[in-house]
Amino acid sequence: MKGFEPVRYQGLRGFMALLEEEGELRRVRRHVSTRFEIAAGIRRMGDSGGPALLFEDVLEHDIPVVGGLFSTRRRALLAMGAANHDEGNARFLRGLHDPITPVTTTDAPCQEVVHAGDEVDLDRLPLPVYSEKDGGAYVTVGLTISNDPVDGRRNASVYRQMRVDRRRLAVMSHVFQGLGTQIARAAELGVPLDVAIANGVHPVLLYASQAKVPHGVDELAIAGGILGEPVRTARCRTVDLEVPADAEIVIEGRILPGESVLEGPFGEFTGYYGPAERNPVIQVTAITHRRDPIFLAGLTGVPTTDNHVLKVFAYESNLLQNLRGAFPEVTAVCFPDWGGVQYVAVVALKQRYKGQARHLILTALGDPARIKWVVVVDDDIDVFDTEQVNWAIATRSQPAEDLVVVPRVAGGPLDPSAPEKEVISVWGLDATRPFGSDFPEVVRVPGADSFEIEEPGGGGAPATADGAGGPGA
Numbered sequence: 430m431k432g433f434e435p436v437r438y439q440g441l442r443g444f445m446a447l448l449e450e451e452g453e454l455r456r457v458r459r460h461v462s463t464r465f466e467i468a469a470g471i472r473r474m475g476d477s478g479g480p481a482l483l484f485e486d487v488l489e490h491d492i493p494v495v496g497g498l499f500s501t502r503r504r505a506l507l508a509m510g511a512a513n514h515d516e517g518n519a520r521f522l523r524g525l526h527d528p529i530t531p532v533t534t535t536d537a538p539c540q541e542v543v544h545a546g547d548e549v550d551l552d553r554l555p556l557p558v559y560s561e562k563d564g565g566a567y568v569t570v571g572l573t574i575s576n577d578p579v580d581g582r583r584n585a586s587v588y589r590q591m592r593v594d595r596r597r598l599a600v601m602s603h604v605f606q607g608l609g610t611q612i613a614r615a616a617e618l619g620v621p622l623d624v625a626i627a628n629g630v631h632p633v634l635l636y637a638s639q640a641k642v643p644h645g646v647d648e649l650a651i652a653g654g655i656l657g658e659p660v661r662t663a664r665c666r667t668v669d670l671e672v673p674a675d676a677e678i679v680i681e682g683r684i685l686p687g688e689s690v691l692e693g694p695f696g697e698f699t700g701y702y703g704p705a706e707r708n709p710v711i712q713v714t715a716i717t718h719r720r721d722p723i724f725l726a727g728l729t730g731v732p733t734t735d736n737h738v739l740k741v742f743a744y745e746s747n748l749l750q751n752l753r754g755a756f757p758e759v760t761a762v763c764f765p766d767w768g769g770v771q772y773v774a775v776v777a778l779k780q781r782y783k784g785q786a787r788h789l790i791l792t793a794l795g796d797p798a799r800i801k802w803v804v805v806v807d808d809d810i811d812v813f814d815t816e817q818v819n820w821a822i823a824t825r826s827q828p829a830e831d832l833v834v835v836p837r838v839a840g841g842p843l844d845p846s847a848p849e850k851e852v853i854s855v856w857g858l859d860a861t862r863p864f865g866s867d868f869p870e871v872v873r874v875p876g877a878d879s880f881e882i883e884e885p886g887g888g889g890a891p892a893t894a895d896g897a898g899g900p901g902a
């Protein structure tokens with residue numbers, strides 16, 4: 430099996446330092462408000478190809494906020510320590526196949542400061558309000574940890590929490606998710622469910638948390654497998670759980686059976702608002718943090734946001750693995766950002782026999798990922814390049830022959846166009862050249878790949894204005 434270089438940075442801070450070195454993180458020194466302004470900064474940078482932002486001075490708060498750390502695929506590769514998506518996926522699959530159990534430590538930076546009982550005050554945390562119609566201020570990238578009330582097994586994934594008051598949060602977990610299942614089981618048994626929300630964890634833990642694994646599989650062990658070393662955990666102070674010791678901030682609390690409150694609306698990954706609904710309440714029992722914590726914000730909304738990019742390795746490596754069993758000729762898979770990293774998959778195939786692409790479409794449409802539209806292209810197309818994919822669709826497909834439509838299939842959550850909740854129609858498009866028949870050759874300009882403006886080693890003046898030196902230089 431292929432060996433890996435270790436991920437070359439330590440935790441959230443190490444990742445921030447790496448991004449800063451790469452020109453992918455900038456500091457905002459003026460005052461910003463938690464109400465829309467932090468989200469506006471992340472949105473604006475995301476839309477214009479700008480950097481992640483560290484808001485050093487948040488109005489009415491002592492704690493700085495960092496956001497947009499995950500909003501591009503380049504940053505995703507940096508986070509995984511991977512040179513390309515192939516390597517990122519291979520690393521992710523190693524985490525799934527060779528998980529490493531976390532180890533407990535008593536040396537926990539996330540507990541340098543402890544506020545328990547009467548000292549709990551969520552308003553000391555700079556929780557942002559993101560989108561215009563959101564129901565409140567949110568924790569959006571908290572690694573939410575809980576143990577199953579029946580079998581005791583840990584779940585660690587990301588579910589949003591809305592501030593209700595100084596001591597309470599509302600949490601949204603779809604019923605089929607790990608946390609949703611545990612909440613239902615605890616309610617049935619009539620027992621409280623302990624939860625801990627770890628904010629500002631090592632980025633690999635967040636990527637690992639998006640793995641589609643059966644209930645009972647510990648996402649922290651998957652993260653360990655990706656990192657090639659165990660995640661260090663610490664015992665919580667007021668609940669019976671362990672959390673990543675290197676987190677910036679941890680919110681400990683308890684969900685009481687049957688208690689609910691109105692949560693939402695919330696600007697969702699679909700690009701549309703999800704409705705306000707009654708959701709479970711977390712009674713906060715403690716807030717612990719580093720001496721100088723940083724709060725991690727993350728945007729969700731119209732693609733592309735942190736929310737979307739955090740899912741790419743989990744979804745793409747999983748589909749690759751599922752398809753390659755039957756179709757070893759699959760060379761690459763992409764869940765494009767514009768499909769919300771959920772509804773659309775593009776698959777590259779080195780065709781070997783007639784009808785293979787259509788067979789692949791049927792297999793992909795039946796995948797548990799609940800893909801709505803699958804496009805199959807030849808292996809000369811870069812699945813990550815929207816323009817190339819669209820060119821293939823435009824020039825290599827004939828709708829009368831290459832389109833497969835299946836009505837009334839269980840669909841991904843929150844599809845705003847679903848005629849019935851989570852029941853949708855799905856489609857596949859074979860945009861490969863017809864196998865075994867003549868097809869015109871792709872036009873190519875010799876030397877275009879290696880052409881350079883400057884002579885190699887020529888030392889002449891740069892031919893562009895970029896090298897002209899900034900103001901005052």
Ligand SMILES: Cc1cc2nc3c(=O)[nH]c(=O)nc-3n(C[C@H](O)[C@H](O)[C@H](O)COP(=O)(O)O)c2cc1C
Nearest residue numbers: 586587588589601602603606607608638639736739
């Ligand atoms: C930034 C972000 C926010 C998310 N928010 C939610 C959420 O509020 N509710 C939810 O059910 N899933 C949410 N998800 C998706 C879950 O984290 C994801 O489906 C995960 O795989 C679920 O793991 P589980 O199978 O252990 O429940 C979010 C994902 C990301 C990246």
Ligand SMILES: [Mn+2]
Nearest residue numbers: 584585586607
């Ligand atoms: Mn899980």
